[in-house]
Amino acid sequence: MKRIGVLTSGGDAPGMNAAVRAVVRAATHLGMEVVGIRRGFQGLYQGDMRLLGPRDVANTIQRGGTILLTARSEVWRTPEGRAEGARHLREWGIDGLVVIGGDGSFHGAHFLSQEHGVKVIGVPGTIDNDLYGTDHTIGYFTAVETALAAVDKLRDTAASHERIFVVEVMGRHAGHIALDVAVAGGAEEVFLPEEDMPVTSVVDVINESVKKGKASSIIIVAEGYPGGAMAVSKAINEGTGLETRVSILGHIQRGGTPVSSDRILASRLGEAAVQALADDVSGVMVGRNNGIIAFTPLEETWARRKEISRDLYRCAKTLSV
Template identity: 75%
Template structure:
């Protein structure tokens, strides 16, 4: 079944019906940080406040939840954060939350605070934790997709993805300059442990000669002819993009190029710089829309779903489907990358 499409509002009024009787919601960020998480927090707090709800912020994700690190948030508490990277609520990974005892402790904290529903901003690991909290303790949970990898089924894009691509692309442009100056090949590794969305977008936008992604197990040997052809055509440098999840990573690709061609090759692993920085406009807008939709979803009585955004509008996807179903890269874009690399 495809994700459920959210109904369009029947009026321009900001006031929404609250058949679920929601009075107090909690929000947390979990897993890896992503640019735009603060915009989503801001949207949750201000939407809830406008609807007459109380909003509780949970610090340090699920780790902070079972330790009781909660506080009430108002509209002024989220002022001047939409442009900031990272998350004002902080984030952490919690081993304790992986246990039934840890989740039971967190559920009791939410009950003690009178929380009627929890909004979790994060990726698939965070959604696993949210799913089990609801299944085991009946607390309504709504997921908001916040991960730079863009690998969650049920939304065209995830919060942080656009900014991560722009950050990586800026680095690629700079490395191309120095690569051309020294007549070197640069093999650049971008994030994407299980998905090649960042690598593919950066390869096309950065004019890369080749791209390696986890979704395609093509052999590294195929890049040798591409590199030799580039040299024969008089190119002074080449850019090869590798997603971190491709077997062997950028180091493996670079070693194969040097061994097969004898050409000087350098590796640049961009790493966590892709997670930081001020979110670009597309991430701020997406996060704002999804944060607002998450509050409305709780008020409507929805639970156990992720709010996403597609070409047709807002989408609701059961949390378990966001990791059980596969979100492929754009095969048309992959073909385009190969076509334009000549």
């Protein structure tokens, strides 16, 4: 393997630049060249790419977003689009491709590999942490920290006004962010897409809180819980007559300087992805499980569900007494 490509795709996640940097530098270390492809698969389709050396990624490890940019690509959903992308890879003499992104991106990589025999390695870059085959995804730790900082600020106001805040955090299909934020933020309750918990159960939580003398409450709701924070707020209002404040944190959770855990994970996975290509591995995502680098077939990363931690969920309940 002489030359590899790298792209970021899907929603941006903090630490993507650290992963790109690791890919470039690990490849350099192994004597390989790296081509950076801009705007994900859309840029691959359009041939928007250029060589990246180790100095090109200097001082990027701490940057949020992605210097390679990212974009949606409708054309990539078509065999013609992917054929055009494969053609660009051949033209540039690219032997393998590192795709940094989430499950949608891995689908795109999978088809490219299947249809055109391109060697691909996926690197999990998404704040949602919803990929099977890795304990954590790049960006997840930073998203949790950003959401937690917001919850800390809201608690100042909640405590001062003795109010109830219902806070919606990101996670369309997964409650990982919500659960971590609930435990770390000392929330009174958490609503997850993974749990079949009726929204009205919040009424007991609030009544119980009031009885215990809690003057304020923070309720965390994952974006993917049916109805989101608005539904929980409505249930509280209807069931207790108490007013709530709703806060939907939104896109701020995607940005910002990545925290150390995301940078370290990105560094490890970026390096491992290049090593995997050098070892002629393809069609897998590189992840880290229990501290060990592990490979999972791309199809499994989206087909199998990564469960939330039952222990942590129980812990959240216990400590909200």
